Amino acid sequence: MKVTVVGAGAVGASCAEYIAMKNFASEVVVVDIKEGFAEGKAMDLMQTASLNGFDTKITGSTNDYTKTANSDVAVITSGIPRKPGMTREELIGINAGIVKDVASKIIEHSPNVIIIVVSNPMDTMAYLAHKATGLPKHRIIGMGGALDSARFKYRLAEALDCPQSDIDGMVIGGHSDTGMIPLTRLATRNSVPVSEFISEDRLNTVLEDTKVGGATLTKLLGTSAWYAPGAAVSSMVQAIACDQKKMFPCSCLLDGEYGLSDISIGVPAIIGKNGIESIVEIELNDAEKNKLTESADAVRKTNGLLEA
DSSP states (O other): OEEEEESSSSHHHHHHHHHHTOOOOOOEEEEEOOOOOOOOHHHHHHHHHHTTTOEEEEEEESSSSSTTTTTTTEOOOOOOOTTOOOOOOGGGHHHHHHHHHHHHHHHHHHHEEEEEOOOOHHHHHHHHHHHOOOOOOGEEEEEHHHHHHHHHHHHHHHHSSGGGEEEEEEEEEEESSTTEEOGGGGGGGGGGGGGGGGGHHHHHHHHHHHHHHHHHHHHHHHHHSOHHHHHHHHHHHHHHHTTTTTTEEEEEEEEGGGOOEEEEEEEEEEEEEEEEEEEEEOOHHHOOOOOHHHHHHHHHHHHGGGGG
């Protein structure tokens, strides 16, 4: 199993580190445009191998995609990160060109690759990758929902004062401060609805805190978060590498599912060796359906900026 991570910044390096430490890949190649940056990150990470007990080989490359040849999975994290006060959508002008260029270079050397898109605005970048490459829709996945769901579970566990391992819940919809839909109705603590433990007001606070989870961290850090995004991506890569058939909410190109077509947006999907093995259509109530429609409208509006 060979994995390429494009972008050696904080998210890309965290992703490479988590993949290596989980020890399921034989090789991770980190690529960046900054001279020597990916090589330095790779060397630094490799010097932790004996300390952290992994055998994964990590190499770095300055914009040389021949070193990524025959990758099974490629993660695109490249692009500019958010700054405080910025929305994900404001990144589209620069990041669209980067993602399009990177995707074509990856496929040139790895025609059978499965691509996971992390760059923001993530749903639009995943959609762009589909349109630019023409790959089958099961081979391009947007990461957002996996991260948003992890943030949702963190907030739920905080509210319930319980371990996160007790919590199950997911976030669907667009990966944006207004577009994501934490499914509070379906969230559980060991199969018991969380509404049994906390008030509706507290649950609404959890919902709102989840939606601005990325913005909250950007305000605190001065840039985008990286540990949780890196962990979310590494879990998806592992599901592919180990054919886990694991369910993640993630950005999928829809073709009639949930009444939506020609859009990449967050819905639950089974992830395995083929990428998206299947899309899971859960029964939403009318309020959730309306929110998903509104979220899709907002994503389409951002997609429209690709042609502007």
